[in-house]
Amino acid sequence: MIRETGIDARVANIIEPVLEALGFRLVRVRLSGLNGLTLQIMAERFDGTMTVEDCELVSRTVSPVLDVEDPIDRKYHLEVSSPGIDRPLVRKSDFADWQGHIAKVETSLIHNGRKKFRGRITAVDAESVTIESDQASYGGDPVVQIPFDLVADARLILTDDLIRDALRKDKALREGRIPDDDAGSLEEQVEDESGAGGNDADRNRS
Template identity: 70%
Template sequence: MNSDSRPAPIENDEPRIVRETGVDARVASIIEPVINSAGYRLVRVRLSGMNGLTLQIMAERADGTMTVEDCEEVSRMLSPLLDVEDPIDRAYHLEVSSPGIDRPLVRLSDFAKWRGQLAKIETSVMVDGRKRFRGTIVDLSGETVTIEADKANFGEAMVAEVPLDAIADARLILTDELIRTALQADKAARQARGLETFENDDDTASDDAEAGEP
């Protein structure tokens, strides 16, 4: 594999429109400035009951790539920070991963990049009489994302304008077209970094952490 350079620090990163609450939000506030300074963007933080208790952190480079080595670097960077800040009062397992192909959509630029792809969106309030949407991303503005759903999804063809500030969760839906588009984009980005492109990485890195200890 060709040598890879460290990413440049990210300054004034585009804010996420889908954000965490509770402990997840506390963790995000601690780690986001640190990984930005190392050239990575935070995608999502989620504390789950998997394997006892798992802190899942999704991150990526500005170009959308995230290798196993990147995940390991971010994990090494965050483990001592989280030990010091101690935002979780129980033992947990730290897992750092790439967003994956059926990735969460958390920034306006995510919706713009994946326009034309199938997505599912959940809102925190009722929009057009519903809180769940599944359809193709067809348009977006500074305030709304337009989803076009077919009859197979909702029983009738419909177009919904979903306010960005009402979105609680959004992610792409895995389709053959999405796989082709995502792999092409990843290949181009990896070539630009001088990386080999034949790997089919499932990019994750993990570490065990004991919280609440001095």
């Protein structure tokens, strides 16, 4: 649904087939001015899990591919991470999976008099997402239906309910699908970073 542009899109086109061959799904690519220049690659397994070892595997695999294709003509820092609990919402299915939780949504064009929305995801269909404001507002509609075609950026807002739900899902995945893998769990993320981020692996590229 939300696609990268410019250099981000070039990198995404290069690494997405590589990630899929490894069993991962690309969530987002973003080139930022952090630490000089940082290429942030966010990925996860198709079941939604992502361990520290997974991040390291992705980093080791995509690094030589990016060296060969050379989409960035300057020295940069490569950062591979999981989406984290307060994850970006980049597919229609992301909104459906996290229905009931609070999200921030920014639109590419003015919609209902504004471009920024915050509220609980109350409904999702093939064409749009409905957001119900969780904060008192004056003059604005408390419930807004936003067409997916207008969504430019969206992410979950970290709340106690989100942390509890994410931990339940993580536990169910690990007990039901990957019971022998106890590395890089969401519980560790909450302890280490209060749930704000995910596992990551860094390396410098030139």
